[in-house]
Amino acid sequence: EVQVVESGGGLVQPGGSLRLSCAASDLTLSTYSMTWVRQAPGKGLEWISYISSSGGTINYADSVKGRFTISRDNAKNSLYLQMNSLRDEDTAVYHCARVRGTYGDVWGQGTTVTVSS
Amino acid sequence: QSVLTQPPSVSGAPGQRITISCTWSLSNIGPIYDIHWYQHLPGTAPKLLIYGNKWRPSGVPDRFSGSKSDTSASLAISGLQAEDEAEYYCQSYDSSVSRWVFGGGTKLTVL
Numbered sequence: 633e634v635q636v637v638e639s640g641g642g643l644v645q646p647g648g649s650l651r652l653s654c655a656a657s658d659l660t661l662s663t664y665s666m667t668w669v670r671q672a673p674g675k676g677l678e679w680i681s682y683i684s685s686s687g688g689t690i691n692y693a694d695s696v697k698g699r700f701t702i703s704r705d706n707a708k709n710s711l712y713l714q715m716n717s718l719r720d721e722d723t724a725v726y727h728c729a730r731v732r733g734t735y736g737d738v739w740g741q742g743t744t745v746t747v748s749s
Numbered sequence: 750q751s752v753l754t755q756p757p758s759v760s761g762a763p764g765q766r767i768t769i770s771c772t773w774s775l776s777n778i779g780p781i782y783d784i785h786w787y788q789h790l791p792g793t794a795p796k797l798l799i800y801g802n803k804w805r806p807s808g809v810p811d812r813f814s815g816s817k818s819d820t821s822a823s824l825a826i827s828g829l830q831a832e833d834e835a836e837y838y839c840q841s842y843d844s845s846v847s848r849w850v851f852g853g854g855t856k857l858t859v860l
Contacts, residue, residue, distance in 0.1 A: 667849065669795075676751070677787070677795065677838050679849035691847045727795065734842035734849070735785035737806065739794040 634659045634738055636711075636728050641743030648718050652743055654711035654728030659738065662706035665689075665731035668713050670724035671742075678724075681713065682731065696722075718747045753839050753852035760858040766827040769855045771839035773820060782842040784822035786815055789836045789854075798837075799824060826857070834859045 636659070640652040654666070668680040681702040682691045690702055701714040711728055723746050729736030754772045761767040771784060786799040797806050799815035802822065814825045826833055839852040 669849075669851075671789075671791065676836075676854035677789065677840075677851045679840075679851060682847075682849070693848060725792070729795075732800070734782050735797065735800045735840065736787075736795070737797050737800070739796070741792070741794045 633657070636730065636738055636740040638726060638728050638740045638743040641726065641745045643746045643748065644718055645749050646719060646747055648747070649714070649716045650718065650745060652713040652715065652726055652728075652745070654713075654740060656709050656730075659709075659730065661704065661709050661711060661730075666702075666704065666711045667729050667731050667736060668702060668711075668726060669729060669736070670722075670726045670745075672721070672724040675724075680726070683711070715745070718745075720747050723747045751853040752843065752850045753841065755837075755839060755852035755855045757853070758856045758858065760860055761829045762860045763829050763831065765829050766825060767829060767857065768826075769824045769837050769839075769857070771822040771824070771852050773841075775820065782844065784815070784817050785840045786813075786824045787838045787840065788833075789838060791836070795838070829859055831859050833857060 635657050638654050644650050665684045667682045683702045699717045703712045725742035725744050727742040728740050730738040783801045787795040788798050789795040798813050802817040803815045812827045816823050836854045838854050
C-alpha cells in the first residue's frame with residue numbers, strides 16, 4: 633500500500649528548532665512534488681510549504697517564510713521540514729502529502745509539534 | 750480568515766442528501782485553479798474525496814460528487830451515512846502567489 637509516514641514531532645520551547653521527516657512506503661518520492669500541511673488545535677487545515685520533484689521550486693506560506701525550510705533527499709526517499717524560531721502558534725499536527733497537480737492524493741497521519749515553555 | 754469560504758457546519762439525517770459550498774471573491778484571490786475536496790477526522794490522514802472539481806479517486810463512493818462555477822464550488826453527499834460524519838475542506842491553488850489555499854472547513858453532523 634502506498635503511504636507516507638511523518639516523524640520527528642515533539643515538545644519544544646519557544647524559539648527552539650525541530651526537524652520533521654516524511655518517509656514513503658511503496659512510493660518513490662523523487663518522482664513527485666510534495667507538500668506540508670498543518671492543523672493547529674481547534675483550527676482548520678493550513679498549507680505550509682511545497683517542493684517540486686527536483687527541489688528546484690520551493691514555496692512557503694507567509695506564516696512560516698524565513699523560519700521553516702523544506703528539503704528532500706531523493707536518495708533516502710525522504711522529505712524534511714526544518715523548523716526554526718518556533719512560536720506558540722506553530723503548535724499543530726503536521727501532515728506531508730504527495731502532490732498531483734494542485735492537490736494531495738496520499739497523506740500521512742501526521743506528527744504532533746507542541747511549542748510551549 | 751480563509752480565502753475560500755465554507756459554512757462552519759451542516760447536518761442531515763441518514764439517507765438524506767447534503768451540499769457543502771465553497772465560495773471565493775475574485776478580488777481576494779488570483780485566477781483560481783481547480784477545486785479539490787478532502788474528508789478529515791482530527792488525528793487521521795486527510796482523505797482526498799474529489800479532485801479537479803468533479804473527479805473521484807478510485808475507492809471513493811459515487812455518493813460523493815463535486816461541481817464548480819465561476820465563484821463557487823459544491824460538494825454533495827447523497828445517502829448520508831453515520832461514517833460520513835467528519836470535517837470537509839475545499840482547497841485550490843492561487844497562482845498569483847504560488848500557494849495552496851484551504852477553506853475553513855465544514856463539520857458534517859449526521860443526526
